[in-house]
Amino acid sequence: MPEIAVAVIVTPGFSPFHLSIPSIIFGHERYAAGRFSLRLCAEVAGQIASDSGFSVHTEYGLEALADADMIIVPYWPDPDQLPSQLMQDALRRAHQRGAMVVGLCLGTYVLAYSGLLDGHKAATHWEYEADFCHRFPTVQLDTYALYVEDGGLVTSAGTAAALDCCLHLVRRYYGSQVANGIARSMVIPPYREGGQAQFIExxxxxxxxxxxxxxxxxxxxxxxxxxxxxxxxxxxxxxxxxxxxxxxxxxxxMSVNDWLNSERLQFSQRLLESTGHSIEIIAGMAGFNSAVTYRQQFKKQFQVSPQDWRRTFQGREHSIDG
Incomplete structure (x- = not known):
C-alpha cells in the first residue's frame, strides 16, 4: 500500500495537545514511516500561534488538501466561530473526491458548519451536546461514542478520545496489529470499549x-x-x-450484547491477521454460535468479509519495533 497522505489543519490559537495527537501518530518516524506522510497546513502558511505561548511553522496552505488522502481538523477554538468559506469549500471538495475527513473534539463543528455531516452520525465532546444539537439538527449526534465513522467522515469525542480515533484510523488502513503496536509503544490502551458516557457528570x-x-x-x-x-x-x-x-x-x-459482539469481532480481527485458523475455528474461538452468524456480523461492522480482511492485513509487516 502506498503511503497515506495526511493533512492536518492548524488554526490560530490551536491547542498543542490536540495538534500533537495526529502529529505523533501520523508523523513520528517510528510510527508513520512507510505508512503515512504528514503535512501541517493553514489558511495562510507560516507561523501559527498556539493558546500556550508558542507557535509552529506551517509550510503549506489549504492547497495541500487537494491531494491528501486524509484531512484532520484537530481543534476548533470556539463553537460560535464559523470556518471561512475557503476552508469549507476545500473540505467539501476533498470529501467529494473521496478523501477521509476527520474532526477531532470540537473539530467536528468545522465539518458540521461545512455541511459534510448533514444526515450523518457524528461525535463531539459531551459538554457541547446541547449546543451542537441545537446548531445542527440534521446531524445524528452519538453522545456515547468515543469516535464515529460514517460515509468517509470520522469524528471524535473530547480531548483524549482523539487518541482512540487516530488509532482507529491506523487500524482501518493497516490492521489491528500495527495499531496495537503503536498503542503499546505509547503506553495507552489499543482499544477502549464503551464511550464517553462514563465521563459525563x-x-x-x-x-x-x-x-x-x-x-x-x-x-x-x-x-x-x-x-x-x-x-x-x-x-x-x-x-x-x-x-x-x-x-x-x-x-x-453499550448494552451487554453490543459490547460482547464488539469485543468478539475485535478479537477475531487479531486471529485473522496472526493465525492460519479457518473462519469456522475463528468464529468458535471468538464466541459466535456459527460461522454464518460470524460472517454476517463481521460484514455488518467492517463492510468487508473476514476473508477479505485477512487478505488485506495478513502477511504485512506489522511490527513497529523492527
Missing amino acids: RPIPVTSRDSHINALLDYLRRNLQQAHTIDSLAEHVCMSRRTFTRHFLRATG
Missing part, C-alpha cells in the same frame, strides 16, 4: 459496583468463546438483572 455517586463491572469486563475478555446471558452475568456480579443492565450501560455506554 451525573448526580449518581460512584459505588463499589463499578469495580464489579470492571472485573466482569476482564473476565469476559478472557472467556469470549463461552456463551453468556444477561441473567448469568448478573448472577456473576451478584446483581439483579435490572440493576446489572443499568450499571453495565452506565459503565460502558
